[in-house]
Amino acid sequence: MMNDIAKLILRLTLGIMMLFHGLDKIINGIKGVKHLVVNAGLPEFFAYGVYVGEVVLPLLIIIGLYARVASVILAFNMIMAIFLAYHSSIFELGKHGAPVIELPFLYFIISVVVFLLGSGKYAVNSK
Template sequence: MHFLHQDDLGRLLLRLCVGGLILLHGIDKLMNPATISGIAQQLTSVGLPSFVAYGVLVGEIVAPLMTIVGWRARIGGLLMAINMIVALALVHTGQLWTLNSQGGWTLELQGMFLFGALAIMFLGSGRMAARPD
């Protein structure tokens, strides 16, 4: 059963999945700049400067690309996790303890992104990477 012990392939699949899916959110924000303005308004409403909203592009464009190619994947995972924590704090705190109509956690997508990013941060890129860590 040696073929089942493919840790590096598992890391690659995790990097591609989490990085690729978060990257799509970042591309959407690039294509719809009003989204960044909305994030800026949310940040100012909690006392943070509006320019911090551009950090979402780091968390949803730069970090996923780092993760996908396997260059500083641990840092990419950390940046994506921070991005998700900020998103949860700004937008989703009221849903933390709620279930959806199918009985699943309302924030299961956000949770998968957050914990997948943390897994990448702890596991690293594996050997199938531009720069294994």
Template sequence: MKTEIGATIIRITLGFIFFFHGLAKFQGGIQNTAGWFDSIGLPEFTAYIVASIELAGGILLILGLATRIFAGLFALIMIGAILKVKLSAGLMGNGQSSGFELDLALLAMALFISIKDHNQKYSLDALLFTDK
């Protein structure tokens, strides 16, 4: 029971964090985000993909629907962010930019949710897809 409550807290928290990150990308002008992606050597269209996954996936994680899929996608996004953007600044940052400590924590949370039983007790996955 305690493990299920803890997993639910992690899942919902992760969902809120990614939802608001995706929302910020769209509210701040997705073209600006796409331009930044281009400036770090990623194709501009990947900004749209990442922002959409964060926005939609965040909502679905909060609801507990398709959690393993989106948690896995979030893990991939965090691996990309660490390797492409944050690794050079180190774990704690270099005084000019933040480090990858938060990204690493989000990666761990996403991996936990992606390998946990997909039918968490307090989720739509469990309600819709568990044989009774």
């Protein structure tokens, strides 16, 4: 039972915190993401994938509907975010001593952990 509660807390934390990023994109648009995508030499329409990665996937993870699949896709989304936003500074430290990729890297790791652990008992399609 405690393992299932821990899985729920992990899923809720990942999903809710990522959803804040998605809501920001809904409210303020994705101009910055488009700029990063185009500068990387990718087609501009790839930027719209941020809505999937930061709105749809977090909602699936929160409710526990195909959370493993959603978390793998979210992990890929975080790898792309690191590549696009920090490709030239991956190993740099920020002004407070932490790596500049700290936040997307944490989301990446938590996504991998959700994939490995699964949804738990408290999910729409629990296993």
